[in-house]
Amino acid sequence: MSERENWRELRDRRMSEPGAAEAYEATRLAYELGVTVRGMREGRGWTQSDLARVAGMTQSAVARFEAGGTIPTLPVLKRLARALDADVEVRLTPRAPAA
Amino acid sequence: MSERENWRELRDRRMSEPGAAEAYEATRLAYELGVTVRGMREGRGWTQSDLARVAGMTQSAVARFEAGGTIPTLPVLKRLARALDADVEVRLTPRAPAA
DNA sequence: CACCTATATAGCATTGCCGCTATGAGTTGG
DNA sequence: CCAACTCATAGCGGCAATGCTATATAGGTG
Numbered sequence: 509m510s511e512r513e514n515w516r517e518l519r520d521r522r523m524s525e526p527g528a529a530e531a532y533e534a535t536r537l538a539y540e541l542g543v544t545v546r547g548m549r550e551g552r553g554w555t556q557s558d559l560a561r562v563a564g565m566t567q568s569a570v571a572r573f574e575a576g577g578t579i580p581t582l583p584v585l586k587r588l589a590r591a592l593d594a595d596v597e598v599r600l601t602p603r604a605p606a607a
Numbered sequence: 608m609s610e611r612e613n614w615r616e617l618r619d620r621r622m623s624e625p626g627a628a629e630a631y632e633a634t635r636l637a638y639e640l641g642v643t644v645r646g647m648r649e650g651r652g653w654t655q656s657d658l659a660r661v662a663g664m665t666q667s668a669v670a671r672f673e674a675g676g677t678i679p680t681l682p683v684l685k686r687l688a689r690a691l692d693a694d695v696e697v698r699l700t701p702r703a704p705a706a
Numbered sequence: 707c708a709c710c711t712a713t714a715t716a717g718c719a720t721t722g723c724c725g726c727t728a729t730g731a732g733t734t735g736g
Numbered sequence: 737c738c739a740a741c742t743c744a745t746a747g748c749g750g751c752a753a754t755g756c757t758a759t760a761t762a763g764g765t766g
Binding site: 533534537538541544545548579580581582583585586588589592593594595596597598599600601602603 | 632633636637640643644647678679680681682684685687688691692693694695696697698699700701702
Binding site: 707708709710711712713714715716717718719720721722723724725726727728729730731732733734735736 | 737738739740741742743744745746747748749750751752753754755756757758759760761762763764765766
């Protein structure tokens with residue numbers, strides 16, 4: 509099969525599938541991260557190509573990431589953060605403290 | 608080809624390759640996350656199998672993750688967090704504020 | 707000792723992120 | 737109008753993470 513759909517369809521489908529809660533949340537998280545990075549990039553007056561060059565990736569990869577096209581991996585996040593003089597924080601915070 | 612090496616060798620090799628800074632950092636982050644999850648799991652008196660069942664994965668996957676065997680993807684983190692009543696926080700924090 | 711449980715690994719298939727190039731659409735400036 | 741620039745997207749190959757099952761190891765317990 510494989511039936512490749514483009515990443516925008518993929519993202520939208522993920523966002524609307526109630527069955528896969530963790531996929532939904534991860535997709536939303538990816539989207540928010542994309543918005544954040546876009547903001548930081550624009551704050552510097554950089555183009556996607558600029559950021560891509562510094563982060564060691566291509567413009568298309570940056571565009572895909574910023575639009576939440578894929579759920580990014582931690583190494584990619586690290587590279588983007590580094591290019592933007594930022595740090596990546598990943599934490600697991602208990603939702604239900606010791607009662 | 609593919610010359611598969613086991614994940615422990617993979618992790619150790621990553622940790623000792625200075626060239627790939629973001630891979631190194633991601634690997635370290637993965638390790639720390641593994642330790643965190645292990646702590647939370649043990650805090651509940653759960654076995655790896657217990658956590659795996661609730662998180663919808665297998666015991667082997669949990670073991671691999673806890674040992675930092677691979678750099679986890681966000682969906683996997685979400686699933687583990689959910690199983691442990693926790694939230695995943697991923698943030699990009701600027702290292703150099705607007706001068 | 708045998709037996710059971712818990713964890714660590716191995717080996718392999720599948721999935722999906724990320725790499726690349728090329729191109730389309732929109733905007734701006736000559 | 738045309739050229740240049742910016743961003744969005746398509747299509748595809750490579751590879752890493754994850755899924756699975758099976759097994760090895762270690763520790764208890766009878």
